[in-house]
Amino acid sequence: MPTLKRIAISVGDLNGVGFEIALRAHNDIKQYVHPLYCISRSMATQAASLLKQALPEDFECHEISGGFTIQPGIVDAQSGRYSYASFIAAITLAKSGVVDAITTLPIHKEAWMKAGIKYVGHTDALRDLFECDAIMMLGCEKLYVPLYTEHIPLRDVASHIQTDPLVSFFLQLYQTTKHEPIAVLGLNPHAGDHGVLGDEERFIEAAIKQTNAQIGKEVFVGPIVPDIAFTPRFRERYTMIAAMYHDQGLAPLKALYFDEGINVSLGLPIIRTSVDHGTAFDIAYKGIASVQSYINAINASLRFVSLQDY
């Protein structure tokens, strides 16, 4: 039997749904990965007892200091601090090669703020900690949506559509995913309708040509008319659709596959995947949170690890 890949799991905000998802999915994911949970055994036992469960023997914990009393659904500095420590531990394990990848469970932004942590979220922290840019990609096996621009005002999007940075984005995307073909959306309605409704498509078209020439095959296809790119006919042909901006890609993606979605950071020195939902404080420790996004995130970690092995 081959050795399973090791994945460090940061448990997220312990007042939220993260831990119960990890616990419920444990017997499933241990079939194909070796999970290492970034939480102290005593905190894990406390969380499990709130769910009226015993901690499985093989629930391997990586000790995190700073125990506290879990209060389901409460925004709390201690819980925020612990979730950050869990996240940093997971990163450290990945950097040092103890694990092959990390999967993060949701933290609470306000809890981080209360704990005096300067980042607004995981991606923000990762970029700063690694001092490098990363591609944010959301989705599931049926459909991945990498974003060319992300958290910028809509009015600033058009000026970012330039050939050279698009080529860099496309190359990094192909190098990190090895996916093909990749559909690329236009920027404007009807992809500009031959320039009548905007002409940024000429930069996208030029970048696609240059990138494909560099790669030596027709990996990138487009620019595709944005409002028909997510219809069944296109989804049959493309399981990766690169969007020029946040809502162009994520509104249709979440309309179709909300519960299954995960978040991947591409281009970091480590592989990191995440669930695509929040702490869901309102249903914490009620045993009803869906494990689908988490299981998909674990599987995606595995997939991106295997890409790096080549």
Place this chain on the structure above:
Amino acid sequence: MPTLKRIAISVGDLNGVGFEIALRAHNDIKQYVHPLYCISRSMATQAASLLKQALPEDFECHEISGGFTIQPGIVDAQSGRYSYASFIAAITLAKSGVVDAITTLPIHKEAWMKAGIKYVGHTDALRDLFECDAIMMLGCEKLYVPLYTEHIPLRDVASHIQTDPLVSFFLQLYQTTKHEPIAVLGLNPHAGDHGVLGDEERFIEAAIKQTNAQIGKEVFVGPIVPDIAFTPRFRERYTMIAAMYHDQGLAPLKALYFDEGINVSLGLPIIRTSVDHGTAFDIAYKGIASVQSYINAINASLRFVSLQDY
């Protein structure tokens, strides 16, 4: 038995799928509307014979001159001219009160161009012929998406987000649909995240407040975070979601309900609905075109007629 509402149907480009859709759906729609087809009896007979069918006795035709030989799948000036004449006849019947509404089947832009017709499509023609603005709304009973801006470059969208024109749009939308509640999307990712990712949401918020105050109830709700507005949880609450721009609304709508979608022009002196697909020349007269969008368009005509009756 109450008198059925009369709907004039423009048959679209006779070299495309329009006529076979009308013919196949005839026995269905005549149960609840009185259809009047804008086509000569001889052309209808020719089209039916291509489908190896006889024209039903009760297939009531409104004579259009300019007969020609139908060539399935061919872009042709004569066919373009005939589709325009059919469309104009339908409008004329509605303006004079002979019918209560019109439903249009797809025309071919290039065929109109070849025929020397100056409009690029139905909506363009309607605005010019009636010299008034109209709201373009797409969707189906499960989800309607009216558009605040439509066929403009993405780079120009943000500057259109201003309180006064938004109030006019909201008021016209409510007056013509009587729908409530109506969700309104923000412009920016995360609806601006309190101004960090763009601040046009303040105009949208002000316009919603002013409109609701004028109407006297909380009809409009928002600004909603665009990328979660089309997830199942929101779709349960809102069956009408107003979008600030073309792809923001239409990409998720078409991802979800492509085959069922229709197009409505709101705010014209006449009621006009349309299928939300093209001439589909590649499958014309093969008997496989879907009638769903057409049946939904007929039903929507009926619905908007009944709103005007109050």
